[in-house]
Amino acid sequence: MDYSTLDNLSRHLANNFWATIEQLAPDQPDLRIDGELYQRWRDRVAIRVDGKGQRDFDPILRAVRAFYADLQASAAAEPEQWAIWVATCPISDAEVRGYGIRKRRVKERMDDRTRQRQPLLNTLLEHLENRYGHLRDLLAQAADMTGGQTVTLEGHTYQRLWSRVDERRVRLGGLANVRVLDLESGRHINVTHAEDAAFWEWAIVEVLRHSGVRIEEALELTHLSIRQYQPPNGEVIALLVVAPSKSDRERVIPMSAELFAVVAAIVRRHTAGGQTIPLLPRYDPKERQSSAPMPFLFQRKIGTKHEVMSDTTVVNMLKRHCVELAEQHPGFLATSFTPHDFRRLLATELVNSGLPIHIGAALLGHLNLQTTRGYVAVFNEDVVRHYQGFLDRRRQTRPGQPTSTGRSPNPNGSASRSTSTSAKSSWEGAPAPTRHLASMSTPV
Numbered sequence: 229m230d231y232s233t234l235d236n237l238s239r240h241l242a243n244n245f246w247a248t249i250e251q252l253a254p255d256q257p258d259l260r261i262d263g264e265l266y267q268r269w270r271d272r273v274a275i276r277v278d279g280k281g282q283r284d285f286d287p288i289l290r291a292v293r294a295f296y297a298d299l300q301a302s303a304a305a306e307p308e309q310w311a312i313w314v315a316t317c318p319i320s321d322a323e324v325r326g327y328g329i330r331k332r333r334v335k336e337r338m339d340d341r342t343r344q345r346q347p348l349l350n351t352l353l354e355h356l357e358n359r360y361g362h363l364r365d366l367l368a369q370a371a372d373m374t375g376g377q378t379v380t381l382e383g384h385t386y387q388r389l390w391s392r393v394d395e396r397r398v399r400l401g402g403l404a405n406v407r408v409l410d411l412e413s414g415r416h417i418n419v420t421h422a423e424d425a426a427f428w429e430w431a432i433v434e435v436l437r438h439s440g441v442r443i444e445e446a447l448e449l450t451h452l453s454i455r456q457y458q459p460p461n462g463e464v465i466a467l468l469v470v471a472p473s474k475s476d477r478e479r480v481i482p483m484s485a486e487l488f489a490v491v492a493a494i495v496r497r498h499t500a501g502g503q504t505i506p507l508l509p510r511y512d513p514k515e516r517q518s519s520a521p522m523p524f525l526f527q528r529k530i531g532t533k534h535e536v537m538s539d540t541t542v543v544n545m546l547k548r549h550c551v552e553l554a555e556q557h558p559g560f561l562a563t564s565f566t567p568h569d570f571r572r573l574l575a576t577e578l579v580n581s582g583l584p585i586h587i588g589a590a591l592l593g594h595l596n597l598q599t600t601r602g603y604v605a606v607f608n609e610d611v612v613r614h615y616q617g618f619l620d621r622r623r624q625t626r627p628g629q630p631t632s633t634g635r636s637p638n639p640n641g642s643a644s645r646s647t648s649t650s651a652k653s654s655w656e657g658a659p660a661p662t663r664h665l666a667s668m669s670t671p672v
Contacts (some may be wrong), residue, residue: 261318448524
């Protein structure tokens with residue numbers, strides 16, 4: 229059992245269950261909970277600390293039921309130690325009987341989340357890529373300028389700033405940060421830092437969306453994770469080895485050209501000037517321990533030392549850019565991306581594009597195909613495609629004959645019908661929802 233699972237289980241049993249029982253009934257001597265106390269406990273736990281309703285109450289109920297069942301099993305094996313604690317579970321079978329239905333509601337919410345974000349994905353990617361490209365070009369041009377010189381880039385005019393601190397750094401053999409003044413907004417920009425941050429923001433999102441790895445798996449990628457395989461035909465296939473994570477199993481992902489280009493850019497950035505990738509330990513918040521020093525790919529120089537990026541940094545970065553985009557794109561007003569959204573979007577694209585689901589499960593690191601199905605938000609493209617094919621075949625088998633619309637015959641004995649030509653023209657001219665769904669595809 230990993231730390232995260234143990235932490236959740238202890239929170240459900242010690243905090244949500246027994247600590248709440250002690251608050252409601254300080255004199256409660258044992259686990260024999262009567263109906264009145266149990267109902268009070270349910271009402272209390274159903275409300276979160278922030279006053280909102282507990283959306284997913286099932287994990288708490290199932291943990292408590294499993295706790296009572298484990299006590300009964302232990303009492304059967306060692307009655308002298310555990311028999312005194314055995315009690316009837318206050319949670320009835322009927323209260324957890326609708327678990328499957330509630331899971332389907334959760335699946336529907338996640339599918340809706342994926343459908344909302346899929347049309348916005350390209351906008352986010354374009355924003356990150358344009359921002360990084362702009363700052364990269366600005367850094368390249370401003371680095372060779374002296375203080376007071378100006379440069380115009382994409383309609384913005386910048387003036388190079390130079391201070392005594394910069395002179396001192398150069399005199400001591402160091403490099404001065406490239407700083408400019410945006411003459412339009414009056415904002416001072418440390419281009420060196422801004423370009424570095426923009427690169428890593430672009431790189432992590434590209435790796436997440438092209439590989440489908442979990443955020444902790446992406447941050448654990450090292451220089452040693454890059455491998456290659458050469459089949460008998462002589463072609464060299466780049467591979468990405470993902471360290472054991474949630475499923476505790478290592479897996480190998482064949483890298484697409486886009487993913488390989490991003491990984492290569494990361495390696496080039498670390499090894500510029502003949503340097504080697506620094507060896508750093510990484511603290512794992514899930515396991516509450518630090519790893520051995522490794523050449524992690526997602527590490528940045530903060531001040532005078534290098535640090536491995538954290539998942540919180542990535543989450544906050546995505547939130548910040550979604551807020552920026554909301555000023556120009558209303559779709560981002562109530563929508564924000566998380567690192568796991570890219571995993572769900574890739575899973576949806578893989579399966580909806582015809583990749584066998586067991587191959588998708590292997591690429592995503594799922595041990596159960598049902599888990600992969602839970603990630604896939606079906607856009608009904610398969611239903612639309614097959615039904616359109618059926619209509620086309622029906623028109624071909626009955627050329628020139630009118631197609632019934634399913635309406636009842638009129639009093640004169642002739643049915644209200646439309647020809648296949650008029651039906652086709654009306655289909656093409658109308659803003660059909662199915663055409664909108666069919667156009668929603670994410671580039672892999």
